[in-house]
Amino acid sequence: MSKKPREIFLKGCNEIAEVLILHGFKVAQKGQTVSKRPNKDITLQVYFQSSHYNDENSVTIIPHITVYSKAVKTFDIKAYKNEYCTGIVWGKQLCYILGAEYKIWNLAKTSYARTVSEIQKALTDTVLPLFDVFCKSSDEIIEYGITQKLDISLSYFLVFGGKETAEQVFQTKINQCRYKGQYMKLYNTLLNMKEDNIDPKYNEFVGAGEMKMAYLQGLRLR
Known part of the structure; x- marks a missing residue:
């Protein structure tokens, strides 16, 4: 009797997770989530998403x-006025860490072994070294994030780097964004609003909430 897609998916998750377990990660949700807490603040997580159309x-x-931060979660809940903030510091789908193109992997039939091997290799060669960065001091994380353009959460810079560093990161991010005009239009609108009327939970477009949060934290653009 052939296995159901859900069984195949979870089997694949657990086999892939073996390379992470060797480094102290623990599995949850029947293998769909693999995580590790290298210190009191940081949580490193790999989550395997599937599809209802399997x-x-x-x-x-x-x-x-x-990558999650306990300190950033506490900060974000207050800064975004949103109790559901999770404290994400950095995150991407694996395909975008490996390259610019979107990709999904297939565990069905003859693709199973190749997919398990390919994802295990990507986690070992690419993801674990990135995770190692977040096991270092906050100063080292900030330095790496800036020099490698890692797109770490602005909140992390506010919590651990201070206002001046966060403002520099904020300015650079807007300057290099291809939607700079849209961001600046919102920024100029914020300049003429009362702070009590600014809602960082509401996103008119991707990143709008973060800009509002930054503005409310006193960050300014030049």
Whole structure:
């Protein structure tokens, strides 16, 4: 009797996770989530997403790589006025860490072994070294984030780097963004608003909430 797609997916998750378990990671959700807390603040997580449309010929697996900070979560809940903030410091789908193109992996049939091996290799060669960065001191994380353009959460810079560093990061991010005009239009609107009327929970477009949060924290653009 053939296995159901869900069984194949979870089997793949657990096999892939073996390379992380060797480095102190623990599995949860039947293997769908693998995480590690290297210190009291940081949590490193790999989450395997699947699809409701799986069948015997296609069992989707999409690895999501995320770093969380307890201190950033506390800060974000207050700064964004949102109790559901999770404290994400950095995160990407695995495919975007490996390259610029979107990709999903297939665990069905003959693709199974190749997919497991490919994701294990990517986690070992690319993700674990990135995770190692977040096991270092906050100063080292900030330095790496800036020099390598890692797109770390602005909140992390506010919490651990201070206003001046955060403002420099904020300015650079806006200057290099291809939607700079849209951001500056919002920024100029904020300049003429009362702070009590600014809602960082509301995103008119991607990144609008972060800009509002930054403005409310006193960061200014030149």
